[in-house]
Amino acid sequence: MSNDEENDNPEFASPACLMHEVDPAYMGLEPQEPDVVAWRREERRRLIEIRTQRPLVEREERTRSLCRRLDSLLPHSMNKTISVYWPLAGEPDLRDWMHSLDARGATCLLPVVIQKNCPLVFRPWRRGEALEKGVFNIPVPIRLEEQRPDIVIAPVIGFDSDCYRLGFGGGYFDRTLASLGSRPLVIGVGYEFQRMESIRPQAHDIPMDVIVTDQSLIVRERSRSLVSWHLDA
Secondary structure, X not given: OOOOHHHHOOOOOOOOOOHHHOOOOOXXXXXXXXXXXXXXXXXXXXXXXXXXXXXXXXXXXXXXXXXXXXXXXXXXXXXXXXXXXXXXXXXXXXXXXHHHHHHOOOEEEEEEXXXXXXXXEEEEOOOOOOEEEOHHHOEEEOOOOOOOOOXXXXXXXXXXXXXXXXXXXXXXXXXXXXXXXXXXXXXXXOOXXXXXXXXXXXXXXXXXXXXXXXXXXXXXXXXXXXXXXXXXX
16 A cells, blocks of 8 residues: 555554444544554654665565465465555565466455545456556556455554554555455565564554464464365355
């Protein structure tokens, strides 16, 4: 996602999946403490700077290791719709891995911002198909077909060992996953050097089911049954 998201709403930290996980004020929950908002804003800046300053060759090698761990998690053959993302600001570039998913029977989707502060939609995309610039100048598929993802893969700016994700803060995943009804499997991806002691989660922050990095694969204990259901179905 774009850095512009942070300016839309600084109160979100990680993707959510139920209605009570949307904007805390909208749902009657307490907003984040001001010091947490300021701390997260500074952590985003710091971690993005660290990530973008790492040499490209190092990020590429770390991404290959990350993809191998994703492959160890997901079945070799799968009839699933999987939302990935277009890489920005030094995020792991999974586009080659997306191509391998297509060969394994999966349908790859890209998230599309239709309007600021509204849920994302997901459009199928294969390598070589036409793209156009969308909101925030993020490339999006031209064809307007929309599908619901079984699995959502989201890049992290930071994460902790409890699978909480620090994102750009715009709340797009929160709104989107809340609007999907049944919960997809949500996987956060990033580099091991983005691990934090804690993102200082608030009452409305919901952890991801799995975090995958170039050095580790963390499955949240309370999500194990959900992970098994999605991957075995």
